[in-house]
Amino acid sequence: MQRFTKYNLRVQLKPKRKKAKAARIDWQPAPDVDKRIKYLSKNLDLDWLKNDSLHGFRSTNSKTRAYARIWGLPRIWQKALQAEASYIIEVISEKYDRLPEKERDKVLLHEIVHIPKNFSGSLVPHYRKGKRNFHKQVEVLLNEYRKHRKGK
Numbered sequence: 459m460q461r462f463t464k465y466n467l468r469v470q471l472k473p474k475r476k477k478a479k480a481a482r483i484d485w486q487p488a489p490d491v492d493k494r495i496k497y498l499s500k501n502l503d504l505d506w507l508k509n510d511s512l513h514g515f516r517s518t519n520s521k522t523r524a525y526a527r528i529w530g531l532p533r534i535w536q537k538a539l540q541a542e543a544s545y546i547i548e549v550i551s552e553k554y555d556r557l558p559e560k561e562r563d564k565v566l567l568h569e570i571v572h573i574p575k576n577f578s579g580s581l582v583p584h585y586r587k588g589k590r591n592f593h594k595q596v597e598v599l600l601n602e603y604r605k606h607r608k609g610k
Contacts (some may be wrong), residue, residue: 481519488516491549494566500603502567506575510546517549525553528569531579545577560607567599 484567491514529546536543547569549555550605554562572581584592 461548463599479510483520484518484573485515485548486517488549489513490514491516491547491566494563495547495570498563498566498603499572501606504570504599506577507570507573508542508577511542511577513546515546515548516551516554520550520552522550524581525550525557525565526569528572528581530581533579536579543577545573545579563603564600567603570594571595571599 476484495512495514496509499509527548530547554565574580574582582592
C-alpha cells in the first residue's frame with residue numbers, strides 16, 4: 459500500500475498544464491540567397507562548389523539561436539535516390555533578414571566552409587582533431603571577401 463505523503467497528494471491532485479502549440483516551421487525557396495551564394499563563389503574563386511547543387515531556403519517560426527544552417531545529402535540518400543550530392547543553406551528569416559549585407563555574407567561564408575572540397579554530401583564540423591582549423595578557413599575567406607569589396 460502506498461503511503462500518502464504531502465508530495466504524493468500534490469502530484470496526484472495537481473492538474474496537468476497544456477503545452478502551447480508552437481507554430482510550424484515553414485521553409486520557402488530563397489532565390490536571393492541562391493544568387494548571393496553564386497556571387498560569393500564566383501568572386502572568391504570557390505571553384506569546388508557546384509552551384510547547381512547548392513540551394514538556398516528561408517525558414518520562419520524557428521526557435522533556434524542560429525542565423526543559418528547547412529544541410530547535406532548523405533551518401534546513403536544519394537544512392538537510394540540516385541542523386542548527386544546537394545547542399546541546402548537555410549537562413550532563419552527572423553535573424554538573418556535583420557542583418558546588414560556584410561554580416562549576411564559573413565553568415566553565408568561560414569556555412570560554405572562546412573562544405574568539403576570533394577563536395578561529397580558530408581559536412582565539415584567546427585572542430586576536428588589534427589586537421590585544418592575551421593575557424594581559420596572562415597577568416598581566410600572573410601579576408602578575401604574584404605579585399606574584393608575594397609577593390610569594387
